[in-house]
């Protein structure tokens with residue numbers, strides 16, 4: 001790969017750029033890594049914040065948030081999700097970005113850098129490996145659902161749902177899921193879009209994507225909310241989203257809320273580390289992450305306000321599960337003036353948002369492979385895409401041919417992937433990250449990376465990271481585990 005070999009011949013420069021770890025072995029400094037990997041970070045803080053936002057805003061906000069809120073009884077779920085988001089997920093995302101800005105490399109290399117500087121065991125690198133593995137699993141079902149979005153944008157544009165009854169739309173979704181070929185076609189198409197974006201590299205691909213994607217998302221969502229307010233039952237939607245009723249809320253709902261907080265903020269897959277590594281120097285990491293979280297929440301609530309008025313106005317059952325968006329939206333838009341246009345816009349929104357997230361899911365592992373295999377970006381992208389494609393295929397089969405195969409009694413393969421990642425792996429990686437940064441990394445280093453934040457902010461963050469996050473994640477995981485086995 002271009003620029004892969006050590007670029008400096010001059011011994012003085014080499015001394016400057018090589019460091020020694022506690023075993024007195026030479027290690028590469030961040031500066032060297034930066035030069036060696038053809039590093040192309042972003043120049044502006046805005047691009048960094050936009051990139052983190054585009055990784056956060058995705059299917060999680062539109063598809064997952066709406067159906068989970070529907071399944072877990074509305075407001076109590078929303079409240080616990082918000083608490084988990086700001087008290088647990090935000091501090092951990094800050095910790096991830098700190099590792100990234102400090103180590104300036106892929107998740108594994110950045111963590112190795114942090115361990116060396118804090119004289120810790122390099123076994124902590126397992127966090128990076130686990131994070132990338134989790135991202136890979138999520139990506140394999142993410143591309144499948146994003147493919148549905150792509151297909152439905154096409155269906156809406158061609159007017160398939162014009163004047164269709166709710167039953168017809170439901171049957172259409174059922175037929176759609178029953179055909180592995182169709183699902184594969186759309187999944188492959190979406191994966192191809194992701195491959196193109198990731199292959200273009202960070203500055204050109206991602207840097208450009210975020211400047212186009214986020215404004216598009218905001219405009220489209222704005223239009224759709226206005227549309228839903230005018231044409232749907234906004235009262236019922238508000239009641240559902242914001243008033244506390246404890247009917248469907250259970251202990252498991254808290255775990256789901258926690259998992260969703262990580263999922264929606266893209267915590268636990270190394271995206272924070274990778275994007276942190278591309279960030280310009282001297283950014284206020286803490287404030288940037290809080291801004292991203294606020295933005296992400298606003299988008300989720302706006303998506304809820306775009307979907308639920310329509311669900312309630314058309315007597316659709318909010319707790320119908322992952323198909324919620326793919327039945328309610330086409331039905332409603334099929335029966336409304338200019339519905340084709342708005343329905344197409346809606347699914348275009350879903351695809352654009354999903355693309356930013358899919359890139360964030362793929363980028364960390366690509367960086368890891370590039371740094372460890374020393375192969376060009378495109379080669380690594382193809383390897384990862386092939387793996388994702390195959391796993392995605394297994395996921396597709398769970399909707400039709402393997403429909404009756406159940407793991408752990410209840411879940412099909414798609415649900416196994418979802419539960420395994422959101423309810424187990426994301427909390428686990430996040431817990432390890434919180435312990436690593438909160439308890440093990442040297443506090444001076446951490447403070448240095450957050451020097452733009454006020455002391456109060458820093459100590460509050462550290463408190464949440466050291467005490468609140470690990471104990472909350474631990475308790476929630478154990479409680480959910482006990483319920484699972486009981």
Ligand code: PHE
Nearest residue numbers: 056058059060263264266357
């Ligand atoms: N945050 C993304 C969403 O809400 C999903 C995602 C998870 C992206 C993890 C990157 C990493 O859809």
